[in-house]
Amino acid sequence: MTDRPADGDQTGDDGPSRGAHDSHDLDDLDDLDGVRVTVVMPTYNEAANLPRMAEAVLALPLGGLRLLVVDDSSPDGTGRIADELAEKYNAAGQDRMGVLHRTEKDGLGRAYAAGMTAALDDGASYVVQMDADGSHPVEAVPRMLKAALTTGAGLVVGSRYVAGGSLDEDWGAHRVLLSRFANTYARAVLGTDINDITAGFNLWSERTLRDVGLGTLDSAGYSFQVELKYRAVRAGHRAVEVPIRFAERTEGTSKMTLRTQLESAVLPIRLRLRGR
Ligand SMILES: Nc1nc2c(ncn2[C@@H]2O[C@H](COP(=O)(O)OP(=O)(O)O)[C@@H](O)[C@H]2O)c(=O)[nH]1
Numbered sequence: 120m121t122d123r124p125a126d127g128d129q130t131g132d133d134g135p136s137r138g139a140h141d142s143h144d145l146d147d148l149d150d151l152d153g154v155r156v157t158v159v160m161p162t163y164n165e166a167a168n169l170p171r172m173a174e175a176v177l178a179l180p181l182g183g184l185r186l187l188v189v190d191d192s193s194p195d196g197t198g199r200i201a202d203e204l205a206e207k208y209n210a211a212g213q214d215r216m217g218v219l220h221r222t223e224k225d226g227l228g229r230a231y232a233a234g235m236t237a238a239l240d241d242g243a244s245y246v247v248q249m250d251a252d253g254s255h256p257v258e259a260v261p262r263m264l265k266a267a268l269t270t271g272a273g274l275v276v277g278s279r280y281v282a283g284g285s286l287d288e289d290w291g292a293h294r295v296l297l298s299r300f301a302n303t304y305a306r307a308v309l310g311t312d313i314n315d316i317t318a319g320f321n322l323w324s325e326r327t328l329r330d331v332g333l334g335t336l337d338s339a340g341y342s343f344q345v346e347l348k349y350r351a352v353r354a355g356h357r358a359v360e361v362p363i364r365f366a367e368r369t370e371g372t373s374k375m376t377l378r379t380q381l382e383s384a385v386l387p388i389r390l391r392l393r394g395r
């Protein structure tokens with residue numbers, strides 16, 4: 120794990136105010152059971168992936184963890200599958216899974232903003248962002264939560280680009296280069312030292328999410344990942360990165376479009392021109 124103050128002297132953060140959690144003995148995972156964590160998972164045509172993802176997330180040894188699926192009326196019926204799964208996992212009066220149905224495909228960023236807002240309204244202390252396609256290692260979530268609790272960081276990045284992190288070997292040279300370039304470019308333009316600023320697997324403290332202003336984001340699509348981290352750092356929150364291995368999806372197809380790539384290319388410059 121690297122621990123990098125993300126923006127010069129702005130290192131003050133959630134630590135002291137989260138006192139109730141700081142006193143946990145973090146060697147013992149049972150002690151994490153009292154922490155309210157919501158995993159927000161956006162889906163668009165993920166029928167082949169969602170059941171095993173829900174099972175893996177809800178099997179984590181975190182008793183206070185809940186899954187919230189945000190589905191944009193997927194034509195393949197993912198929303199209905201999500202409802203069935205919620206019924207199954209909420210049997211016996213439990214509240215382990217929720218589903219937010221949105222009427223149209225509206226972009227990854229907007230789906231996340233809606234899901235995160237709902238998670239905060241529901242009392243989450245920490246929110247995890249995770250794709251539904253199996254690319255993000257579910258088993259890293261307890262490690263990310265521990266990192267937040269022990270360091271007081273407002274943001275924990277599941278990072279491909281720190282020591283110990285990696286990309287699927289199936290990524291072609293062209294895609295690796297593009298990802299590397301996108302990261303280096305966004306970091307340089309925005310002046311942050313988060314190594315994986317485009318990462319989509321992140322854990323946020325409640326306070327950080329309240330400070331970023333989920334209702335006023337510019338990003339509709341994937342550039343949300345960069346915008347949210349940038350806003351968090353500028354609001355004075357500290358980021359730490361924990362290494363993860365990013366796996367390629369094996370079922371379904373990517374929803375990345377040229378339009379969303381262009382949005383991602385322009386966003387850092389827009390943020391920089393507007394900010395500071
Ligand atoms: N609700 C919702 N989910 C989306 C949208 N676009 C992508 N997703 C989901 O976001 C996650 C990441 O998308 P993916 O296609 O795997 O992107 P890639 O990994 O960059 O190729 C997956 O769980 C998708 O189903 C969208 O417009 N709305």
Ligand SMILES: [Mg+2]
Binds near residue numbers: 250252254368373
């Ligand atoms: Mg993917």
